[in-house]
Amino acid sequence: MLLINQNELLAEGNHVIRTAIEKCIQCGTCSASCPLSQYMDYTPRQIVTLVREGLIHEALKTKTIWLCSTCYLCAVRCPAKINIGEFMTVLKRFTLKNGYSDNLLYPKLMRTYVEYVDKYGRISEPRLMIKFSLKINPFKLLKMLPLSMKLLRDGVLSFSLERVQNLHEVKA
Amino acid sequence: MIGRNLSYYPGCSCSKYGTGRYYGSSSIAVLKALGVDIKEIEDWNCCGSNLYRVIDEKRAYLLGVRNIAKALEMNLPEILVLCPACFLSLNRTLTEVSTNKELKNELKEKYNVIGSPLFSKLRIRHIIDFLVNDIGEEAVKNRVEKKLEGLKIAAYYGCQITRPYGYFDDPEFPTSLERIISWIGGQPVESSLKTKCCGGMLMLTNEKEVLNVIEKILKSYAKVGAEFIVTACPLCHLNLEIAKTRLSEKAGLDKDIPIIYFTQLIGFSFNIPIEELGISKAVAERLDRKIALTVAARGEVNG
Incomplete structure (x- = not known):
């Protein structure tokens, strides 16, 4: 187990983490606003508590941070003006840096996305979906058939991808 | 302009x-x-x-x-x-x-x-910001050739157009799209979940949870009597389409409701060819039929 302390997290997260630790009044508005909080193991409010108490390791292991879709409803409602969505993004980044989450789906999706951007400078959603599905569970592709048919009928399914011409500029 | x-x-x-x-x-x-x-x-x-x-x-x-x-x-x-x-x-x-x-x-x-x-x-x-605040009501109205009369159109904004910054409209209850809908002759209907997040990319990793969220969203649109949903985000659009194919067994939502981009609808009212707009023949016929019905009903009342 890696021992992570609050200071390391504070160094990573600019002022978002500090604001959350210092300003959160634990009202739970973020948890009540979150469209996905009912599926989380800890609510967003509780994640702030964990971080505040220095239980960083526990916070990083939660499902919660990977269920945040960064819709920022929490951020615009927070009476203490904490951008909880950004707070979650910093926790995600910190988790990946410290090697906590290699088997989770969402980090795999993000890595697939980043690979595409690095390789072509742009992405193709259908190709991204297929590549990701092949990585995790090829049977998932079968479930996509009805949608693929629908997209095909609408004339918007294409596997072509226009790559960036001056790719070296993107990479530099 | x-x-x-x-x-x-x-x-x-x-x-x-x-x-x-x-x-x-x-x-x-x-x-x-x-x-x-x-x-x-x-x-x-x-x-x-x-x-x-x-x-x-x-x-x-x-x-x-x-x-x-x-x-x-x-x-x-x-x-x-x-x-x-x-x-x-x-x-x-x-x-x-x-x-x-x-x-x-x-x-x-x-x-x-x-x-x-x-x-x-x-x-x-x-x-949306550009159309509402720079182009404005008069210029849009002047260009309308086919008023979308009688059409109950509901906008789905999704999350990131107005959040977290809220540059041009309220972060939680924006009304720009409703204004545009009324400018082109439609009747805007509003769901209270119009800026509820569709789950975004989580559709690929947490499908069950995301489908539950979208089910609530689609039900809220059925409840207010929406006949067409207009979107302003390619990912919302895709997720709603995915949900429609997966939730077809569920009660309380309209599984046939057409979902199109709001710009496609504006283009339709401007009489731009549907091939250019990417509106399917089926959706175009539905729009035309509905408009014709409203016009006919008004004729009866007046006559």
């Missing part, structure tokens, strides 16, 4: 091969009909969305800055964006580069335009 110039950042989804290509083509067609000339940024790259920055924040900013620099080289002070993820991402990059001196100085060496006076004037504009 004639002669107004903006640079245009399509982003991956709304470009030639993306699933939102008709959001792109219909937007271009509508703006052209309104006399606005947009010039695509040359050799643009992916904005990095909210994903890239989780892996590498610095590089995510560099992705954004390359696009901004290319737009500035065109000597145009505004970038038009359709996709909310691109909109947020480019705006975040602009804010960060403007406020983070260290980053700005580093980037100035790479892109001269970052230090130019034009940079400080640069604005990233979402097409």
Whole structure:
């Protein structure tokens, strides 16, 4: 187990983490606003508590941070003006840096996305979906058939991808 | 408004091969009909969305800055964006580069335009903002050839158009799209979940949870009697379509409700050919039938 302390997290997260630790009044508005909080193991409010108490390791292991879709409803409602969505993004980044989450789906999706951007400078959603599905569970592709048919009928399914011409500029 | 110039950042989804290509083509067609000339940024790259920055924040900013620099080289002070993820991402990059001196100085060496006076004037504009606040009611109304009379149209904004910044409308209960709908003759109906997040990319990783969320959203639209849903985000659009194919067994939602981009609907009312807008024949017939019914019913009342 890696021992992570609050200071390391504070160094990573600019002022978002500090604001959350210092300003959160634990009202739970973020948890009540979150469209996905009912599926989380800890609510967003509780994640702030964990971080505040220095239980960083526990916070990083939660499902919660990977269920945040960064819709920022929490951020615009927070009476203490904490951008909880950004707070979650910093926790995600910190988790990946410290090697906590290699088997989770969402980090795999993000890595697939980043690979595409690095390789072509742009992405193709259908190709991204297929590549990701092949990585995790090829049977998932079968479930996509009805949608693929629908997209095909609408004339918007294409596997072509226009790559960036001056790719070296993107990479530099 | 004639002669107004903006640079245009399509982003991956709304470009030639993306699933939102008709959001792109219909937007271009509508703006052209309104006399606005947009010039695509040359050799643009992916904005990095909210994903890239989780892996590498610095590089995510560099992705954004390359696009901004290319737009500035065109000597145009505004970038038009359709996709909310691109909109947020480019705006975040602009804010960060403007406020983070260290980053700005580093980037100035790479892109001269970052230090130019034009940079400080640069604005990233979402097409909704541009249509409502720059083009305005009169110009849109004047261009309508086919009023969408009697059509109960509900807008689904999704999350990132107005959040977290809320540049041009209320972050939680925006009304810009409803205004546009009424300008083209439609009857806007509103769901209280119109800015509830669709789950975004989580559809690929947490499908069950995301489908539950969208089920609530679609039910709320059925409840207010929506006959058409208009979207303004390629990912919301795709997710709603996925949900429609998966939730067809569920009660309390309209599994046949057409979901189209709001720019496609504006284009339809402007009488732009449906092939250019990417509206299917079935949806076009449905729209026409509904309009004809309203007109006929009014005739009976008056007669």
